[in-house]
Amino acid sequence: MSEGLKLKVERRDGLAVIYTDGYINNQGGEEIAEAAYGLLDEGFRTLLLNLASTKIVNSIGISILIEIIEKMIEVEGRLSFCNLTPTIEKTFHIMGLAQYASIFPDEQAAAAELQAGAS
């Protein structure tokens, strides 16, 4: 059994970054959703998921990420990703997620664009 997903959240000017560490399956996806919806309740509309420490995802976990994207569209917010492994990035492209969520190579590139847009 995996140890489960660990999450850390950083709040900055107009941007909240969720750091994931571990396997994003159904349980991990639900934990990300809970964190994301909590940040929306706090007023954040620009969220960045940093997957630097996540090497494995599955389609159930990604389906929950799609729910978060749907919610972000509803509230005119934005969910983005950074530090994806090449396979996770390819999978997101296969599914078409990249049309609705930006993918950045690293956090610096993401923050530069997202914080400029959020301010």
Place this chain on the structure above:
Amino acid sequence: MSELGVLEETHLTFRLAPEMELEVRACACEVAKSIRMSTDKVEEVGMAVVEACINAIEHSRAEDGKLHLEFAVLGSAEAEEPRVLRITIQDQGVGFDRAKLVPPSIEENLKSIRKRGWGLKIIEGLMDEVNVLSGEGGTSVVMSKVL
């Protein structure tokens, strides 16, 4: 790929259970690494295997509760050089009618409550060749990756 012969073959059986996909993934990645597949391709094989396992866990309803795997390394018999990794993932469950599957799309997903059904599309996107055989005797997913 049909002109290639089998250089090595390994058979394994796993009990269908939550997170067994991680054990199967680890085995698939080890086999892929052992034939010097590139790191990116090893990861793609791992992800495809995870999706095939999840489909079996969720949908097979296999009475024996097991998943049968075959890892075959294919290559030309003369050179004995690995060219293709072929993985067969087989359950003895109820099977499904592929003609009734609606291909998923992100646009439809965003509008509907159901956001699932991506497994096969992901497998087909990550592997070079995929064949699915399904019927009353169960389902076999045969997926190949060229080195």
